[in-house]
Structure formats: C-alpha cells, structure tokens
Amino acid sequence: MNRIKEKLQEDKKLLSIYFTAGYPDLNDTVSIIQDLEKNGIDMIEIGLPFSDPLADGPTIQNSSTAALKNGMTTEILFNQLKDIRKTVNIPLIIMGYFNPMLQYGVEAFCKKCEEIGIDGLIIPDLPVDVYHDEYQAIFKKYGLINVFLITPQTSDDRIRFIDSVSNGFIYMVSSASVTGNTSGFGDDQKDYFQRIHNMGLNNPQIVGFGISDNKSYTEATQYAKGAIIGSAFIKFLTKNGVGKIADFVKSIR
C-alpha cells in the first residue's frame, strides 16, 4: 500500500512540511528530509524549484530562485533522492510546476518517482480536468497519488469531482491566496473548514497555506486530517539554517 494511504489511516492529526529542494544549499535535500522524519514529521513535500512559480508567494519563490541558482535540476534532485528509501520511511511527495515535468517527460518522471520511492505529486498548475483526461493512467501505472487543491471559492460540484479523481488526500487551501500570504484563520476560514468537513468526502483533507505556528496548526487540524507548513519553514531555514529543525517542529506541536 502507498505510504501516503497508510499514513492517512493512522489515528492522529498529521503534520506535513514543504521545503524547496536545493535550498539553502544544493545538497541539503537529504539531510533536511532525514531531520524532519527524525523530529516526528508525518509527511514531506519536496519542492522541485521552478523559475515562475505563480501560485507561490515571495518566500517560496525566493527559495526556488536560490535553489536554481545553486544549480538544482530535476536530474540532480532525482540523484540526491536515489537512496532516500534506505533511511527514510515517511511518505514523500514531490511538489512542483508542470513544465519541468513535461520537459522531463511525464511518464519518465513518474517512472523515476516510483523507482526512488516517491509516493505522490502535487502539481499546482496541472488542472484536475487535464490530469483526469490525459495523465491519470500514467500516475496509476507507477503507483503515484496525485494531490489536488481546493479553495474557498471551489464549488461543491467541483469538490466532489476532485474527490472522485483523488485517491489520497485533498489539499485544502485555507484561503484565496498564494503561499505564505496570511497567518492564522478568521471566521471565514473556519466556516469553510466546517463546510468541507460536513461534505463527508472520500478523501481526507490536509490544510495548507497560512499555517505557521502551533495556534494555526491546531485550528487547521480541528476539522482536517492534517496541515502542511511551507513558507514558515522556509523562513525558519533562511534565518536559522538547517541545524535547528528540531526547534521548528517543537514550536508547532
């Protein structure tokens, strides 16, 4: 069984961390992953950097720009990860924009992910409709879970469609926003979390965008299976380097 599905069946709220591969330094990838697992993180999104990450705010974009400047490429990332499953057991997801995957070849990309032991992908600019029509078969072939986003503006009909296409979890974007844009949740978000919760979807939801501390993590996971932290972690790395990841995790839960 896919590690993501296994993890989702655990009776606990999940904490997932996003980081940009190749940041702060080109070869930090593996040690960051290992440290995160060691500190009890449940799941990791490994960011494949892109020149034009239009769903991301300045924090993640800057880390992507730096990673590219450090020399990160798809090939190098795959190389860094080739032995990752010898040391790491938690689910690993690659999160990246569609164009680099397209240039690598979507099937070649998926195949490589399977070889390495990647469990899923998050591709913000590959719409569910296109995935469903053109790529679902390939993902299935290589046992990859594809994760789709929903937002407060996503209609119920579309949520149900996304739920039907999903086979792991749904990435519930907390507010109409790019990454790193807001912090904490207001009544609007809570109503939205409640509304989705009440829909009784097949796939559990994990909340992303706007989670940066214990308070927002607790609020987010009140209605959802877990939460993803991205920008706040990148900011922490920028400030503190890769040596103090334990402190960051402790500050969240």
Next chain:
Amino acid sequence: MNRIKEKLQEDKKLLSIYFTAGYPDLNDTVSIIQDLEKNGIDMIEIGLPFSDPLADGPTIQNSSTAALKNGMTTEILFNQLKDIRKTVNIPLIIMGYFNPMLQYGVEAFCKKCEEIGIDGLIIPDLPVDVYHDEYQAIFKKYGLINVFLITPQTSDDRIRFIDSVSNGFIYMVSSASVTGNTSGFGDDQKDYFQRIHNMGLNNPQIVGFGISDNKSYTEATQYAKGAIIGSAFIKFLTKNGVGKIADFVKSIR
C-alpha cells in the same frame, strides 16, 4: 530742398553708412554721426534698434540687441538727436522697423523727425503699397523722403511702381539676402545692376547689402549713384570701437 535730394544732385558717387543707434554705447550716437561727416561720408542711416529685425543678419541684429540692452528707445534717440543739426549738415535718415514707429504714432514720429532735421526714413517692413495707401500724405506733410527697397527678384512693373512712389532714391538690395550675408558681387549682381540702370528710373539708386570694402564699393557704384555700408561698419565698431572711424572710411574710398 530736402538734404537728400540736394546730395543726390552732387556729381559724385555717394557713400552712405548705416549704424545702430545706441551701439556700442548708448550715447555714441552723436559722436559717430559727427565723425562720419568729418571723414567725408555723404549720408547716414541711423538705425533705430528693434527686437525682431527680420531683414537683418546677425551683425546688425546683435548690435540692435546690444543697443536695446544699453537702454535705447525711440524717445532717447530723438533726445540724442535734438541738437544734431547744430553740428551736422549731411542727410540723415532713420532706418527702423515699423512697429516702434507705430507705437510712437506715425504722425508724431514724422513730426519729431522734421523738428530734429531728419531727412528720410527707411522702413523695411512697411511695404510700398501700404505706405502709398495710408502714410504718404503724412510723410509729405513733414517733408520726409521714404526710401523703398528693390531686389533682384522685384519685377519691372513693381520697380516702376516703387519709382513712382519714391521721391529721393531707391535702395537697391544687391542680392536676395538679409544684411551682412554676402561680400562682393558676381555676374548675377552686375547683370542686375545693369538692368536697373537701363530702366532709366526717375529716382537714382543706391546699392546696399554686401558692400564691405573698396572693391565692392567700386563695383556697386559703377552703375549706381552710391552705396550703403552697414554690417561691415558695425563689425568695425565692434572690433575697433568708435575712435578709429577715419580708418574705416579710408579703407572704402
């Protein structure tokens, strides 16, 4: 009898000098006139400076600008000249543009000229037609001769008309040009001088524009009654001041 007419009856070629009143210094006017007469000049054009002398080249324009900066006005010029006839006998002509005369009042201007003993006017931008229709009576009333210009482009008919309106001499512009623009004469000019000479006009012609030295003076007066020097004299004053006028006259004839 008007001094200009008397002078024109003398059996000699005439040398007439133009200078800008108020240049180089505001109060040079009278002494320049006196010096010119002393050195045998036959007739003088006293330039009333104007801000926009569009028939003049840079030399005379610059002297006009300087004269105006020195404070020269119509009133001051008349004041400077009020006793001129106590010391000077040769014909004096005021040469200036029409607007300052218009502002002074054409009749008042003419009256003042008569009082002072000015013999004629040259007003480049008062066309013969307008003069003939509107101002001739006033000029006659105050005994002033008005001098008109002809150029190589002036048609024979128009020359005859100008001749008919003139009652002193005709100012024969040597070439299509503003003042100070050319030096010496070519075949075109000589043909033109000859042509005018052959017309047998009632009024004698005095050549102006392009006369700067003995050679051009001699050429100009071969067919004409005399010649007027302007820019060359202004240049001389600019370079040598007012003390050496005798040298200038000697260099011409």
Next chain:
Amino acid sequence: GYYGEFGGAFIPEMLYPNVEELRQNYLKVMNEPEFQKEFKQLLKDYVGRPSPLYFAKRLSEKYNTKIYLKREDLNHTGAHKINNTIGQILMAKRLGKTRIIAETGAGQHGVATATVCALMGMECIVYMGEIDIARQAPNVARMKMLGAKVVPALSGSRTLKDATNEAIRDWINNPVNTHYIIGSAIGPHPYPDMVTRFQAVISEEIKWQLQEQEGRENPDYVVACIGGGSNAAGTYYHYLHNEDVGIIAVEAAGKGINSGESAATSVLGKEGIIHGCKTLLMQTPDGQITEPYSISAGLDYPGVGPMHAHLSKTGRAEFMSITDDDAMEAGLELSKLEGIIPAIETSHALAIFKHKTFKPNDVIVMSLSGRGDKDLQNYIDYFNI
C-alpha cells in the same frame, strides 16, 4: 488680407515675390479638384481623419453640462498641426518648390513639417531657438529621424519668435526654390487665411459629427486654446458667422495676468506688427516685442493670429485666460476622468470649467488640440509623479 483692422502683409520687399506668388495662387490651387482630392486622401489615410468627436461622459457629469472633445490628439504626430503641414506641402509642390523651411517652438510644428517633407521627399530645414532645442530634445531627435535639418536660432531670446525671424531670413535668402511652412494662423497675408482654411477641416467635421450624435450641427459653444491660434481658427471657422454659436478662446495667463510672466495677449497686448502682420501683440511701450511666458511651450507666442485679434476686438469671441496651475490641474483631471492625457496647451482650454458655469443642456465642443506625451516631463515635474 485683413480681418477688420488686423492682418495685412508687413514684409520687407525681399519677401514680396514669395508672398505675392503665394497670395495669387493659394486659393486657386486649394480649389483645384485634384488638390482637394489629394489633400482629403492624405488627411484620411495618413493623418487618420476624421478625428473623433468624443462625448466626454465623466467630464460632462462632473461639470453638469455636455462636453464633446474634438480629438485632434489622435492625428498622426499627435496634434492638429499636421492638417496645415499636409496642406502646405501640397501647395509647395504645386508651386514648384523643392525646399521647405519652418520655425518651431516646442517642436510640434517642426515634427509635423519634417513628417510631410519625408512623405514627399522634400528637403526640410527647421529653425528652432537654441534654448528650445535644449529643452525639447525628443522632438529634435524626431525631426532628425525624419530627415530634417534642425538649425538653432542663436539670436534674441533664442526661442520661438527668434526661430521665426531666422526662418524668414532664410526665405529672404532663398527666394526662388523655397516654401516657408508657417505653423500657425499668423504671418503675412495669405498665411493666416491659408492656415485657417487648412485647419477648417476641424469644424467641417464637427458639424456632421455633432449632427450624427446630437441631431444638430451647431453646438452652443466652440472652445479652443490660443497661442498663434491655428487650432482655434480651424475649430471656429465654420461657426464664425453663426451667432448662435458662442466662441471661447483660452489664452495662457502663465503665472497670472499681472505677474509679468504671462502670455495673455488679448489682455496684455496692443495693436502692432509681428512677423509680417498687424495684430495684437505683447510689447514694450516703445514697440519692442516682449518674450511671453507660459508653462505651455505652444502658447508662449507674443501675438495672436489677426483673425483672433479681430474676434477679440469685436467681442465675437469671449477670451479667457488660464494660469499654469489651473491648466496643469485640468490636464490631470482629464487624465483621471477620461483616460486622455492632454497637451498642456489643451489643458488651458479644459480649465475653463473651473471658472465658467455652463447650463446642463449646453453642448460644448472643445478642441483637444494635442496629446500630452510631449509634456509628460512637465507633468511629472509639476505633480512630482
């Protein structure tokens, strides 16, 4: 050649053959069907006429009246100037001229002249005051790109009036092959009349455009800014003898009528002679022509065209003067309300709404004589944008 007591041709004899040739031929040439056809064709395909008559909805709402803008800013080269230069270059060709001279202040007329000379493959010399050359560098570059030679006027105040003097001198020196394209409704007869007739296409169009949009040929007012006054002359032309149509002429008050820095000729000027015509002009008591001032390079001419002097003297037109400050504010206002950045000349006309109240049903047609791109630096500096 006269508008009442104004106009005429007060020119040195050296210019007589040139001006006379033009005087004898201009109406004849203009009335030739072949000439009209070519003129109209170029105005349509090259200049982009008819220029729209645009109902300025938001501006009208703000001032509770009906304001139409005649969009001369949309002409090729960005102002009304080209109507005249197209006409004159065709005239010059028919008179057998091969060399064109022009004067320019801010450079707009210079550009319009260089443009038509390029179009016709004619030699082009533009006189421009040395000071204006320095402060209007983009237009100087434009003229050069168009193949014109730009000659600095080094005399006098080294601005427009001196450039005009230099152009006239050039014409005196080149009496046979050269046509002088004067840029405004000024100069010796027949220039004011000829320029006005070429610009009259403005009011000719207004008539049928207003008929189309308002069901009537005649607005209650036609309004234009006045430097020399060619856009105004064209805007008024077909309404001059229709007393139902009010005429408003807007001059530049500069820093204030009595500030000593102004260009409000109708108030400050006296009858006199400038550049070959009798008109109102700003001068010393002694008859020396003075240097006017306006923030708008196109309005700081010390005279007005003789037609406008006549309209002022007879009271046919209402003359208003607008300060630099009011003009700049009005320019910014039009930008924000209608998305049109006007030339600062035009901004003077636009500022009248601050000072004069019109009736809600009044139909006002205003000449939007030029676009503001050329004045952008001025606007930037003024508003500290």
Next chain:
Amino acid sequence: GYYGEFGGAFIPEMLYPNVEELRQNYLKVMNEPEFQKEFKQLLKDYVGRPSPLYFAKRLSEKYNTKIYLKREDLNHTGAHKINNTIGQILMAKRLGKTRIIAETGAGQHGVATATVCALMGMECIVYMGEIDIARQAPNVARMKMLGAKVVPALSGSRTLKDATNEAIRDWINNPVNTHYIIGSAIGPHPYPDMVTRFQAVISEEIKWQLQEQEGRENPDYVVACIGGGSNAAGTYYHYLHNEDVGIIAVEAAGKGINSGESAATSVLGKEGIIHGCKTLLMQTPDGQITEPYSISAGLDYPGVGPMHAHLSKTGRAEFMSITDDDAMEAGLELSKLEGIIPAIETSHALAIFKHKTFKPNDVIVMSLSGRGDKDLQNYIDYFNI
C-alpha cells in the same frame, strides 16, 4: 480552448473560478448587441477607429511591391493594445468586477489598461518589473497620471514575465471582485481567444479598406511582428482560413538567433507551459523559463500565443526573425521615406523587405502596431542622433 495541441488552461485551482467564470461568459457577453454597440462606439469615438489603411507609396517604390500599412499607431495611446483593453474593461463591467489588474513590460499595455480604467472609473493596479519601471519611466508616469497604481515586481528577473506572475498572484489573492486584463494573446483559455477576437477588428477593417482601395478583400500577405502576438492575431484573424492570403510572422532575433540573446521563440522555443497555456516557449532543457532578449521591449516575451505556436507548427504562417540592427535600420527608413516613426516592435516587421523579395503586384498589408515615440530614446542612442 486549444489551437491544435497548443492552448488550454494550465492554472492553479485557486484561479479556476475566475477563469471558468470568464470562459462561460465571454462569448455570450461579446455577442450581446448592447456590448457590441458600446465596444464599437468606443472604438470609433474614443480610440479613433477605423485606423487608416495607408498605401506607403515611397516604401512601395523602394521595394518594388505594394505595401499597405494598417495604422494602429494612430489609435489612442499609440498602439493596437487599446482595442483589447477597451473590450476587456467592458467585459469586466458586465461580469460585475470593480478592480482591474494588469501586467506590463514596456508599459504600453499598462498605459492602455490605466486609460480604460480611468475612462470607466475603475480601480487599476498594474504590475511591472522593477527593472522595467526604471527603464520605462515615462510610461510609469503616464499610468500614474491616469490614476493607476504601479506595483513593482521584485521577483525573478524583475521584467515582464515576473510582472505577469505577480498579476496572476494578485488574481489568486482577489478571486471575487477582480478582473485580470491580460495584454496579449497569451494566458489560459479563454484569454488567447478573447484577446484575438477583440483585436480582430484590425483584419475586419483591412478587408473593407482594401476592397475600397484595391478592389479586393484579400491581400497576398498579411504581416505582423510577434511578441505575445495580439496585434498579429488581430491582423491575421479574418484571413486565417483563407489560404490565398499568406501569413508572415516576424519575431525578434535580438543579437542573432544563435547569440544567446534572442527572442525568436518559433526557432528557439520548445513546447511547454507558460502563464497558464501550452505553447512554444524559450526554456532550459530542464524546463525553466529563460529570459529572452530583444532591443524591443514589446517583443522580449519568452513565449508566443498558442495560436501562433499552432500557425508555426502547421506551417500556415511563415516565421521570420529580424535582428536588432535590421529592425533599427528599417525603423529609420520608414521615418525618412514615409514620415512615420514606428515602434521598434513594428520595425521588425518592416525589416522583412530587406530579406524577402515580393512581386511588383503583390499586395502586402502590414500591421503598423504602434508609434515610435516611446522608443525615441532607443533610436537616439542607437543612431547617436
């Protein structure tokens, strides 16, 4: 939503409601008679359409063929851009939007957007790369005068592509009240189609104008320069399915196709995804989008619109690439021959005559997409004027 294999809407889910709302409504709205009436009226009275179809006599003589220039340079704000922004602002109004965002490179689309926002009294935010803000100061000032807020894009290369990213982010953050006016025939479906339809007025006019002047609707060639490709799309639109009409697309070769400083996407680009659509784009082997180069700020986009990618792939259009040097010379040539200073974008199209020989009887219609005033400093520096 596709042109062959190109196009689509590769957008984050956060944009789905916005884009879907537009997709569902744009054709319906565009076809409403009320919409068409208002659109046509503004194009006529405000933009100044029809833009002339001008037979360039001297240019034609020089290259011994028949060249017509479609004068988009005479539109209000000086380029074809406004055809689209007028259309989109009316669309935004009908969709109940109150806030407009746009991206801009050289500032032309930003000015055209700020203009229509002023016209409609809508809030306007324009994203512009920090580097472009510095080098296009006059257009920044223009936008501000028009009441727009100009926000610097500080990310990535801080030029057009990053400004586009920022605009998309803004839209993600403001999904309900905001319409994003994309300036070229790019972006997620329905943008390329919608922009093309708004620009199609260009070829719609060419058809009847050419009929009037040449007695035929169809030229032998339609030619346009291509950055994103909106002026080209509009110029080709009504001829796309008429194989008698050759289509020529002119890209910027920059300092040469193989110089590493170029923007010739059809040669250097590969299929990929940029700003929400699948098209040809310049990228690293790894799929990172690269920064293109051209002397023309309007052509240095790393992609082309999906319609053009399709025209290139299928061979329906002939793609040519023109270097900086050839473009600059062609711009100067048009200035001197026809009195029209073209935008440097357009100069690229004009330069094809140096490289491709046409038959004497060929009728070529070229889109003169914009005027060169905005590029004057470039011309001055290049030719040392």
